[in-house]
Amino acid sequence: MYRVELSFRAQRELKEIRGKEFDDIVAALRGLRNNPRPLGVKKLRGPIHRIRVGDWCIIYAVFDKDGLVIVGKVARRSEKTYNKLDRLF
Numbered sequence: 001m002y003r004v005e006l007s008f009r010a011q012r013e014l015k016e017i018r019g020k021e022f023d024d025i026v027a028a029l030r031g032l033r034n035n036p037r038p039l040g041v042k043k044l045r046g047p048i049h050r051i052r053v054g055d056w057c058i059i060y061a062v063f064d065k066d067g068l069v070i071v072g073k074v075a076r077r078s079e080k081t082y083n084k085l086d087r088l089f
Contacts, residue, residue: 002062004032006071007088013074021054025074028053032069036062048072048085057081061089 059073072088
């Protein structure tokens with residue numbers, strides 16, 4: 001079982017989301033505890049991965065040795081979603 005931590009940025013972004021989208025994203029975040037690489041995950045670079053939840057992307061890093069998943073960003077899909085990934089972690 002992995003420990004899932006949200007960065008300050010991800011916490012702030014999550015607070016802005018309402019309704020069913022929020023519930024779906026929280027369910028996906030909880031699912032990362034048991035399987036940090038679920039069906040549909042895409043490895044971006046190094047330990048950084050992304051999953052899509054509807055129109056939203058969750059960008060996170062997996063550290064298997066520590067049993068840790070750090071969520072760096074929760075953002076609506078756009079051209080700018082993947083900018084400056086290295087600065088997230």
